[in-house]
Structure formats: structure tokens, C-alpha cells
Amino acid sequence: MREQYKTIDTWAETRQFMDDIVDIYIALKTNPSIEEDTKFQDYIRESAIELTSCTDYIYDFIFKMEQDLCYTFYSNEWIGICWRRSAVEAIKEMYQNTCFEEHFTDLDTEEIDDHIKAKGEYEGYIPQAQIPIGIPSSHWWWWYPETPTTREIANIQK
Template structure:
């Protein structure tokens, strides 16, 4: 696993901790964006940590560590409301993911895959997030560029070991298996 991911996941041993990390990260990021803070590094790193933690939530849910249905729904609604106030940061995050794809030869294929899976989980599982992504021309366009870059670079990467691919992610997350010649789902 990419060393940065190990650092980000340290301490995320439960769904609840991952959920708390998501809310904390998006809250800090949104506050800094709304204040027009010059601390861009903290704003973007907080957003990125929250996105990684979305994958942690999914892993926890698949392992049976789930909050009540109403708590999960409230969490998902809150996440979308926080992201809605952070469109500039979301765009910055997508630009970083694009860069991670082209740095994969050095940093590994896992990092861009985790990032892209976090985006897809947000779109698929968080009510209102798909609308935020698809109605913002900059965000939608950058996501398309990320997917094109994944397709372009993925065929040049070494296949990931099966144990490095989170089992809880659906097969529609094609980017994980692309280096192994996996079918690309459009």
C-alpha cells in the first residue's frame, strides 16, 4: 500500500472513526474556503483526508461495522452539504488526482485508485453528490480528464495484487484492475 495511504489510515480502525474523519476534514476545508484563507495546503489536505476516509467508511460498512440507517443517512446528507460549500477545493482535489495518475510510475497505482474510488462512492452513495459533480462544468470536465488519464496510464502500470484492492469496492471501479487488462466500464 502507498505509504501516504498508510499514514492517512492510521487510527481509522472503525467506521465511526472514519466517519468522524470525513466530517472533520470536510468541515475544516469548507471553513477555510469560505474564509478565503491563504492556507491552501491545509484546505486541500483536509479535503483529501476526508475523501480517503470515505473509502474507510465503505470498508467499515462492508465489514459489518455500520451505524444505524438513520445515522448513516444523516452522515451522508451532512457530507454533501459540506462539499457543496467547497466546490473550489473539490476542483483542486480533482487536479491533484490527475497529477497522481501521472506520478503513478513513481508513487504506485493505488493512490489514484483510492482517490477515484472515493469520488465514485461519493457520486453513487451520497444523495445529491452526483448532482453537484455533474452540474458543475469545471468539476465534471476535470473528472472526465481524470478518467481519460486513468485509461491512458493504467495500461502501462503493473497489475496490483488482489489483496491491495479493497474487496468492498464494486466491480464498477474499473481503475483498480485496468493495469491487469481488466475491462473498462464506461
């Protein structure tokens, strides 16, 4: 993972990086002690510096997600949208208070969220068993058009 952020220069590499970010984010949510690890802190600090030159690819990632919401879904596209939206949120949360954060101060997710809500009215709903453990309830798109139940929130926090 450490070398990956230095080579983001294609759509496939951006997609892989964002997938990995969600994996790291979920690990942080299920095991918060990782955040205190000096190796993790070094990774965040070093990658933040490198990622400042990759913001166009991340914005393109968001744009492509928005485009995908305009197409008909045939299979597991909704799960993919949720995963990708969580990747954007993970970037915003994980890179708070770093030099990379300033590149996302103007990142407005309201429009993409509106598209997700519109599409989710008829494409949404993922069974709880398919929602990755560790996804916080603030990532409402995983449960949309429903909201997580109290029991589901308790399971998230385990």
C-alpha cells in the first residue's frame, strides 16, 4: 500500500487505491488502536504529501461514480456505489488535519448524495449481512432507502 499512492496515474490505480482506503478505514473502525500506531501515522503523513498531486484522479473517481448513477443497474452496482461513496468519505476522514485535507475543503458531496438518494429509491437496499462490518451508520447510503436499526448500529460498533 505504501508504494501505491506514489503511482496513481490511471483509472485502475485510482480505483485500487480507493478500494484499499476503504479496507484501511474499516480496519480503523473495527480496531481503533491502529490509529495510534506510529507506522500508520507515518503512512498517513507521507501519503498525504504524495496524494496532493493526485487530486484530479480522485475528483475523476467521484465524477465516474456520478456517471454510473445515471445507468441502469443489473447486478451488484448498488454495492459498488456504496463502496465508492464510502471511499470518498474515508479519504475525508482519514486525511483530516493533514496537508491533503486542504485539497478537499471545497469537496461538496451534496450533489452526489442527491444522486444516490434518487437512485436508491428504487435500486437501494442491501441486506445487513452484505454490509461490511465496521461501516459507520453515518455512511447512510449502505442502508438507503432505510436507516440502520438500533440493533444494526450496535453490531456496527462491535
